[in-house]
Amino acid sequence: MAPRSGNILIVDDEATSAIVRAVRRRLEDEGWSTQVVSKEAHGSADDMLWAAMTAIDDTAPDGVILDVRLGDYRDDQFKGLDLLKRIVAERPRLPVLMFTQYSQGVERDTVARSALQVEAPVEFIDKLASPEEVALRMRRLVGAEPGSIAIGSRILMDSDARTVLVINDDGNTAPVPEVSGRRFDILRELAQAWYRSPGNVVPFDRLERYLEGDDTRASLRVRIREIKVSMGRALGNSLGANDFIVSVRDRGYRLLPPR
Structure with missing residues (x-):
């Protein structure tokens, strides 16, 4: 990759x-x-x-x-x-x-x-x-991002395969199947913005375009929470409000690679 x-x-x-x-x-x-x-x-x-x-x-x-x-x-x-x-x-x-x-x-x-x-x-x-x-x-x-983006030392996003991988202590990788579909699209958008410049904030409306319904902002919060729960489980760590995907008041979300 x-x-x-x-x-x-x-x-x-x-x-x-x-x-x-x-x-x-x-x-x-x-x-x-x-x-x-x-x-x-x-x-x-x-x-x-x-x-x-x-x-x-x-x-x-x-x-x-x-x-x-x-x-x-x-x-x-x-x-x-x-x-x-x-x-x-x-x-x-x-x-x-x-x-x-x-x-x-x-x-x-x-x-x-x-x-x-x-x-x-x-x-x-x-x-x-x-x-x-x-x-x-x-x-x-x-304005280019690679086909795969390493997020910190333990997460790899493969955009071509639309797969999120976690790198284990032995160096082997394991997929995170729960982060797929719209969840993958949202995380990829955040990863690409972070790759271009760490600290980049992705506006709410740019992430909400992957969602449907009357209240896309609420749906986005749900999807973000689901991504964090799935990634935390795969990493063996509980991800809090200020971990991995962070809400920036009145602006959007940004990615923070886990330590």
Whole structure:
């Protein structure tokens, strides 16, 4: 049950650095394939721009990770922004996550102004952010979830098989047959939101669309309680009001992986 595949293009003049290698490992661990446009392979920043646009045309990546700076010369300082403008102009729906190390000063202001001018799926992130944070931000930009989602260390949701599995102490898995049908749909919605960003709240109405009747809010509370009872029994733990699926007042529910 491997994560769904996708392709991320990385454009960075320091492609062999420990930072970029760690990001690539993390993305590949999550099921992405990665392609790199680097200074080592293409030379000047201008050549990197040409190579990046060619790669985008040829491979149609799901997303791009792009460094603001694409060389050692002063003219290369914001060369990544030139590439960003081309991507936005030619591929306005292509998600771009942009590395920057400028936390203050004139350089930071330049990057900030550029960000405000972009009306596309583009976000900026500090290059020193953890590989986990980079992968998380990329997932959110692309809007992709894998076919299976590990919720903590003991729960696995297999969306393709529409099955919830509990991982036992011996490493073997056991299905939770009670969490099926609408209960599975509700839990999958919560798991996907949590996967995109831990702490995400799923609005009531988004969960209620899986239910019918005059009082879908009450029906949702019943289904949530049934899910928690079934999962608690499978895990061997009683799940309280603040465990696993948590109600957020006047907003919806969010997932909290059990410890």
